[in-house]
Amino acid sequence: MCSRFRTASAVALAVLLLAGCERERREYHAAPTQAPGTQPRLSTLQPGADQATPASAIGRHYENNAYHVSQGSKWYRWFNCNGCHGNGGGAIGPALMDARWRYGGSIDEVHASIMDGRPNGMPSWRGKLTDQQAWQLSAYVRSLSGNVRKDAVPSRLDGMRSTPPLTQLPELDPEGDDPSAHTVPQP
Amino acid sequence: MSAPAAPVFPDDEARDQARKELAATWGERPGFIGWLATVDHKRIGRRYIVTAMVFFALAGALALVMRLQLMFPGGHVLGPDRYNQFFSMHGSAMMFLFAVPVMEAVAVFVIPLMLGTRNLAFPRLNAFSYWVYLFGGIMIFVAFAMDVGPEGGWFGYVPLTGPEFSPGKRTDFWAQMITFTEVAGLSVSVALVATILAMRAPGMTLRRIPLYAWSMLVTSLMVIFAMPAVMLASTFLISDRLVGTQFYNPAEGGDALLWQHLFWFFGHPEVYIIFLPALGMISSIVETFARRPIVAYPAMVLALVATGFLSFGLWVHHMFAAGLPPAGNGFYTAASMMIAIPSGVQVFCWIATLWTGTPRRVPGEPGRQRIAVPLLFVLGFFALFVLGGMTGVMVASVPLDLQVHDTYFVVAHFHYVLIGGAVFPLIGAFFFWFPKFTGRQLSERLGRWSFWLMFAGFNLTFFPMHRLGLMGMPRRVYTYPSGLGWELPNLVSTVGSWILAAGVLLFVLNVVRTLLVGKPAGDNPWGAPTLEWATSSPPPPWNFDEAPVVKSATPLWPPGRLLPVMTGLARHKREALVTSSTDAVPAVRWALPDPGIWPLWSALAITVLFVWSIFQAKGVAWGAIPVAIALTGWFWPKRSQPSLGGAKEK
Amino acid sequence: MDHERKRYLAATLAMASTCAFAATPPVRGDWTMAPGDYANTRYSGLREITRANVGKLSVAFTFSTGVNRGQEAAPIVAGDTMYIVAPFPNTVFALDLSKPGAPMKWKYQPTPEPAAQGVACCDVVNRGGVFWEGKLIFNTLDGKTIALDAGTGKPLWTTRLGNIHIGETVTMAPMVVKDKVLVGNAGGEFGVRGWLAALDADTGKVAWKAWSTGPDKDVLIGPGFKPHYASDKGKDLGIATWPPDAWKIGGGTVWGWISYDPELDLIYYGTANPGPWNAEQRPGDNKWTAGLFARDPDTGQARWFYQFTPHDLFDYDAVNENILLTLPVGGKPRKVIARPERNGFFYLLDRATGQVLSADPFFPVNAITGIDLASGRPQYNPEKQPATGRTTRHVCPTSAGAKDWNPSAWSPRTGLVYIPHSNLCMDWEPVEVNYIAGTPYIGAETRMYAAKGGHRGTVTAWDPVKRKAAWTLREDLPVWSGALATAGDLVFYGTMDGWFKALDARTGKLLWRFKTDSGIIGQPVTYRGPDGHQYVAVLSGIGGWPGSVVVNNLDTRDKTGGGGWNNALPDLPQRTAPGGTLYVFAIPDR
């Protein structure tokens, strides 16, 4: 995967170009939208089994596509997400570019937080946003914390300089110091 | 048979002996490695030409599909995204991968022969430039195949190509492709300038330089001045997109028009960079077939130089609608109008040359009157280019440009200038120099067919576009509604495009057929006056057994006259003669480098750096290491120095 | 000359030069309303704590509000009880001052909707309650006004005024004038339409409601309305000075301070910024936002209006305190409003007519070149004219103003107004914004940074008569707490890194300081305890608009985050942590 692209070699280049197809498709008409793979957990305390759930296929699909991420950045401003979350640093609402996620940082959980809303002020956008818009928005939100492949995110937008270029952000793994992170219980 | 060289040698045996020695020195290493390592300007030139023609064919094919899409209103051949990639690739490939490279390619082959020297100056730089060009071209077409083709047009206006509005890596590949081709272009230009200024045959004073060489000198200098501007612009763009710099961010004090100024400061001279070599070709062809030297040679040279200078002073006429101060626009109107004068001078001189010459006489066939195919294409040039020049005068006028700018009128205009003004002469030149390229002569009959097909097809395709533009059809639209009176012209244009394509295809067939079964050509089938015809067809790796000496601007005229030569160039090493830049007085014997693989390695290393830096900023740093290694290997000191003096005329 | 006589002399001189108007007797022991008195002087005649002994000042007792958010409230003291209103969820505590350690008498826990936190622009603060005839009246974030029995903490009545689903919140401290509880809304950053409502203090019924935009009948503009300046005269200017229908989402909220002049029987309050911040989306003067209303407390009818910043360009709310004084202007004493305004100018207005008597910058302003006294209009600096999609650099003051909500104090003894304020400039880029009910309606990107001098905060002692600063004191961080002046010639205020400080009111010399557990953005008050001694009280707890950098865990790599504060206060998270504690100080072992 391109975000793992570390060494310059003809092989890696070939991989990149192949990844091009997935990254570059402009899916304005028939992009997949369906229920997310995982439901958000608001607590790390989940009795029993391994909780590490990979992002759903649809989530990965949107994360890997530059057009969707870019549309997400548009919705983020059109629908006033920046009013509460700034350009990722937060304001009325929490920051989105750090590794702290109150309600989970996987794209499925972000999508669910957008659609269902959250008790302490996050409004529910179900019925306001189309599912595709919500997915695109979630993909962009993930890119703010460096969690989207770097060749699919815009370095900056035309506007006041705010965050470091998204293409240069370190990858903040929501499974790191995130209180609500998925952790595999040790035997 | 290169008759003039004969008296140098006491007898054939001595000559054969000499040629054996030269062959040993100038010969290539055997096998594939030898093929990769060659520094022979003729082989590199041929490769360059073939590669450029391949890109020409690909870009042309894209255009055909676009015409299909536009054949009827609301066509469904291409969607908007695909169409935008198609026209962007068409423009970019035609300008960056075909037009400029092919002109330089022909020069790489012809110039050393025409100047009577044994190789291009800096042969390895020449080889390097070819590889860089090839890799850049392959990169962008592979990217295109991967759906990562450019989508912002060949002009790549920001902010549409900026990080916000062009997601993914499409624009980055495009911008990096520019860097590739510009590196290649600059390398060749440096080599050509050095060759033309310092390696002319003894006696080839400034007044005796063939007009084609003059045109290439001016062109190369223009490349050297113009291309850095666009490399700067594309580098700004890449860093905006990769590391979030603010060069083109209007909100932070950057400016969208900065791109346009930088781009057109290159982009307008670019048109003349493509067009001036064609003028040189026309001069050679007209001179040859009129059987007399070009009329008013000094005026022609001055016209070339003037065009070169003026072309840097009118880039703003691409920006008349951008809201710049009217006074400034007025200045650029005047400048743009003025450039019509040198062109007018040349047209006049050519016509006068034909007028006072014998353009329809066939060498060796007294009494027969026929127009040779090269000249036929030149005549086509007159009909098309002059029309394009007239519409050029029109778009130079601010008010009129405000109507026709970015419409199909402009599309028609610059296709008339570029295809009429450059491609027709180029094909003519192919017919003209093909004997030198391959030793065989293209079929004249097929040649006529392809000329008439191309001429008719071209006019069918592009003449209706003038009207389309005036009737309000903008450029770069992937579709259009009915009811605006655009249906018929578009239909005609699409039909024409296929006829034009048929003409080109016929030319290609002609080439293939000739390579297989074409009749061998003599050293000088057209009875042309310049030095490239003074050696065999195709020429040996060392071009000339001994350095020819020039006494007039048309050294091979009148035919049969002995061509004096200069002896003394060593045969055991690759020596060429360096002469003074104005009077071409022999100065130094210069040992040119042997074949080497390092240019290829360097080109590969540069490719890695360029492609890596599309994705990661650190690619610039780490990618520099292999480049450094390759260049070190390239420039590792060797023992051979230029051996001074020792040149005597005979 | 011994110290006492010197002080007496100084005092008499001060009295002679100026004479403070006060609604209540000069030396009162209580602190029943957040501003201390109707004149909003925040001055107390108590003089037990003096410049001489303030050095010995130490903690009498503390109390935790249990909420680690911005504590902007003023402790209210009536008789032997202190009342504290905590930030959301707005728990009210009553502390028994008559017992050692001031144990809790009662507490009242309202149940504001948690979702209200999502539409509170600048942290979930509350600026305190008001004590009125045995009632403790306060507002909740989600727009309810609640009256409690001050003795028992039992609710007497509850009135819902605000609707959080269109972004309305209530953070201001209510005032009671002539049995009317005055409450205004907040939410100018959410495209709400501002209003001030008067509730019957006994029943909670709405007596009148005056909107800040719209037709005259909504704004309660009638025949009695006599503004001083021509640009405020005309019919339905609340509609005519807006693009069609923009007034319905035009802001002009009322979340600041209210003054009352019993003699003229007028209340004075300011209206906040017009919405959105992007001025190009609302051409016109945008009446009646960013201005000052004088109204009849009984009917709510407007008497006059003055607009500090017509067609506001930079979010210059005009909600700051109006200090009612009588000052010599042009020789003779005049009833004036002393007004340190957010746009960086210190105004003196005629209390009866609304005429501007003087306006002088107390901060290096460059957004406005001056105030034309003839028309009353500010002269905007054309170099700082913002345009959509373009960053205008170095605009001073910032959208947080030279001085925000945090109130000044006035001392009749020194004749100085003590202004706690910021020293910041900003880069400003208007951007197009959609109005989506209940979401932020802002439309500007900002980056704040220190203004001339490099320090981010200042305490300015302003002489309204000489119209210049008597002294200024630099603070590294913006000063976001209120000020308090006492007859002991002391000025109290707090800093965002937690220091509670006492200055010499005449020289600005730092006489005493105490480090609390968190940044101070609250309102210091002083009172005479049941034991007859003077106490000073303040709530400590970082928050508010700038403090959200800490309490909301903002990521300061985003320079525009937190409304631009991220760029101004990247060091704040390293200098203080959230808290919520009441500190009460007194002179020990007297």
Place this chain on the structure above:
Amino acid sequence: MSRLRGWSVAAVAAAGTCGCNRIQSALAPAGDQARDIGTIWELMLWICGSTYLLVLVALAFAMLRGHGDGHRVAGERTIERGLAGWVLLIAGLLTVLTAASFAVDRRLHATPENPLKIQVTAKQWWWQVDYLDPDPSRHLTTANELRLPRDRPAEIQLRSADVIHSLWIPALAGKEDLIPGRENRIVMTPRQTGDFRGQCAEFCGLQHAKMALDVQVLEPAAFAQWRNAQLAPATSPVSASARHGERVFVSAACALCHRIRGTSAGGVSGPELTHLASRRTLAAGTLKMDRGTLAAWLADPQAHKPGVDMPAVPMSARDREALVDYLMGLR
């Protein structure tokens, strides 16, 4: 194909009664500026055309003649004289043309007195049109239609919200770019009432082709009437279905991007819809404005204008019917 028909009809509808293929033609000027440019065009055509013929004739002669014996320079002197004359001729003609275009250019940039002030903001891929007025309450915002009074110069400020666009109404004037971060200006003085069409002329992305502007030149009185009608808030729905449609509009995604004055819908990222039904085209000239196409457009915008930011909002058939009822009522 039905899609195509809808679109062609759109153009024709905009064409109204006049010859359809003249509504977007520089060859049929209907305003001062376009007419001035037209004169330059004719001048150019004559001068350049005749020069072109002259060259071709000379060339033909040269080819047909050509019985010189070659290989020797003949008649240089005459040739040089000819050359000098030729250069003088060209220079003279060019001077004429340059002078002419200077003159016209000055007229194009002349500042008119008492102009109608308009601001056009280009967005991907539609036009926001604001009629400015010193009285802010008469500030009018509409989209994708430009209505002008006859004989009054309109001074149009040009802005862009995203990328570079270019406003071009061939029948009225030349084109001028709309560039983010800059403000350009163009003046057009219509002289004939009628229907015209403008289009974006600078490549602006996916749907550059479908970014048209419906232009209508009205009698001054009719224009004033139209403007006042547009200033009114949206007519409140009458039928039950339309009332339901209004609820759908403000509660669903629509209100996020579109504004309908008189309701709580206040989005400005998409076209203003307060008087949508009074317009003649949909989606910036992509479709003809009628009930059928509106319903089709709402059902799947991406099918008609791929890449447009308007999504296909999922809703029940009944809701969509109601929505169409409501929108068709916004006259």
